Amino acid sequence: MKSKIKELLEKGVLPTLEKVDQLFHNETNVEILQSPNYQPGKITVKDFHEANRQNYSTMRNFLMNRTELRSAVSISRTSQIQEKKVTVIAMVYDIAKLPTGTLKLTLEDLSGKMTAIVHSKNEDLIDKAKFLTKDEVVGFIGGVSKGVFFVNEIIWPDIPQQIIPTTEEDVYVAFLADMHIGSNMFLKEDFESFIAWLNGKVDGVKHKDMAKKVRYVLFAGDVVDGVGVYPQQDRELEIKDIHKQYDLLIDYIKQIPKHMKVVICPGTHEGIRLEEPKPKIPKYLAGDLHEMDNVVLVTDPALIRLHHTEKYAGITVLMYHGDSFDYYINEIEPLRLAGGYNKGTEVQKYFLKRRNLSPTYGGQELLPMKTNPLIIYQVPDVLHTGHIHKSDVSTYKGVLCIASSCFQAKTAFQEKLGHHPDPGKVIILNLRNMRIQILDFTNT
Ligand SMILES: [Fe+2]
Ligand SMILES: [Fe+2]
Numbered sequence: 001m002k003s004k005i006k007e008l009l010e011k012g013v014l015p016t017l018e019k020v021d022q023l024f025h026n027e028t029n030v031e032i033l034q035s036p037n038y039q040p041g042k043i044t045v046k047d048f049h050e051a052n053r054q055n056y057s058t059m060r061n062f063l064m065n066r067t068e069l070r071s072a073v074s075i076s077r078t079s080q081i082q083e084k085k086v087t088v089i090a091m092v093y094d095i096a097k098l099p100t101g102t103l104k105l106t107l108e109d110l111s112g113k114m115t116a117i118v119h120s121k122n123e124d125l126i127d128k129a130k131f132l133t134k135d136e137v138v139g140f141i142g143g144v145s146k147g148v149f150f151v152n153e154i155i156w157p158d159i160p161q162q163i164i165p166t167t168e169e170d171v172y173v174a175f176l177a178d179m180h181i182g183s184n185m186f187l188k189e190d191f192e193s194f195i196a197w198l199n200g201k202v203d204g205v206k207h208k209d210m211a212k213k214v215r216y217v218l219f220a221g222d223v224v225d226g227v228g229v230y231p232q233q234d235r236e237l238e239i240k241d242i243h244k245q246y247d248l249l250i251d252y253i254k255q256i257p258k259h260m261k262v263v264i265c266p267g268t269h270e271g272i273r274l275e276e277p278k279p280k281i282p283k284y285l286a287g288d289l290h291e292m293d294n295v296v297l298v299t300d301p302a303l304i305r306l307h308h309t310e311k312y313a314g315i316t317v318l319m320y321h322g323d324s325f326d327y328y329i330n331e332i333e334p335l336r337l338a339g340g341y342n343k344g345t346e347v348q349k350y351f352l353k354r355r356n357l358s359p360t361y362g363g364q365e366l367l368p369m370k371t372n373p374l375i376i377y378q379v380p381d382v383l384h385t386g387h388i389h390k391s392d393v394s395t396y397k398g399v400l401c402i403a404s405s406c407f408q409a410k411t412a413f414q415e416k417l418g419h420h421p422d423p424g425k426v427i428i429l430n431l432r433n434m435r436i437q438i439l440d441f442t443n444t
Helices: 004-010 017-027 045-064 075-080 123-129 188-198 208-212 242-255 283-291 325-331 333-337 344-354 412-417
Strands: 030-034 086-097 103-109 112-118 137-145 148-155 172-176 214-220 261-265 295-297 302-306 315-320 382-385 392-396 399-403 425-430 435-440
Touching (some): 045 086, 045 137, 075 086, 075 112, 103 123, 112 123, 123 148, 188 208, 188 242, 214 382, 242 283, 261 302, 261 315, 325 344, 333 344, 344 382, 344 392, 344 399
Parallel strands (some): 172 214, 214 261, 261 295, 315 382, 382 399
Antiparallel strands (some): 030 302, 086 103, 137 148, 172 425, 302 315, 392 399, 425 435
């Protein structure tokens, strides 16, 4: 897209600062495509039951799009099938590892349950099966003998290959998360260096000219540290009043140039419910954020589109803080072996392949909704998460996977868990060529 500012300059018109600001505003836009809104009310067992059924049929529909699974039958019909090859789409009800290394699965669909075996001799399949987790809906191809299903192949819903549209000129997006403002570990000077950089005020930092072209600044949660999030948190708080934590956040957000759009989703520490979907940061905690023209508050998770103009289709970003990361890093051995908390994008790939930000019921506290807010209905161009405090960038089938760093030094809790946060980094994406740069704002 040829900039209107460039066009004016070519015509010999020198735009005023107000005009530049206005033109930036016109071209800089954020659309909210999905922002699940849960209306609090009385929840009954029936609601969970219904949500579970709905979850199964949504995932089954994704799987039925896979050519290999088109002939899938219900579990109750498997015993009547004469052919050697049997295909089912089922929820993993239970996983048991036998002493021989063979896996005994209990599979369930709306017609019933059955036992399935993944034999230890099939090493490739066992390696794949190590990724299985309870409650996920998966395609299985195998054969039935005496009422037992012997698995030969496991197929996840997966995503189709994506092609991300690009702009004609430099447009930068900054990805951040986890400042934990209010914590005594908040890296104030480093974060202030980032804000100063956005304002073109920092000398000696590389890529100064890039700052002028930043048009979007995305925060994927844990922007404040909150109060009472874990026992004795007050000992680790510099600011013990959550309203004052938000006041400081608002001060910083106000310092971000107005031609940049700021998007904030909540995380684990914002002083709102922990169940997902989490509502956007409410007015009673941060009223000023609701009044600012360049600030967009979204739920967790939320799907947004940036920079949709006449000539550019825009780029979609799925923002998710990442509370469910803990469960899957803990439960899925291959994710730990791939780097665990140090390789956030491996967890992101795991989610994209399952089209679900938490395939196990209870992997993340979830409110029963007709449409599960954690299912990835529309494949995004970018998946942006926080929570693990370490930057990591990768791609999966064309989707750009971005795990953000933090602006909080290592806490005693993280030390105890053996985590290795890598604070002070900001990931910058150029929409012109999808190039990523990780800028370091640490002052020490
Ligand atoms: Fe955090
Ligand atoms: Fe978090």
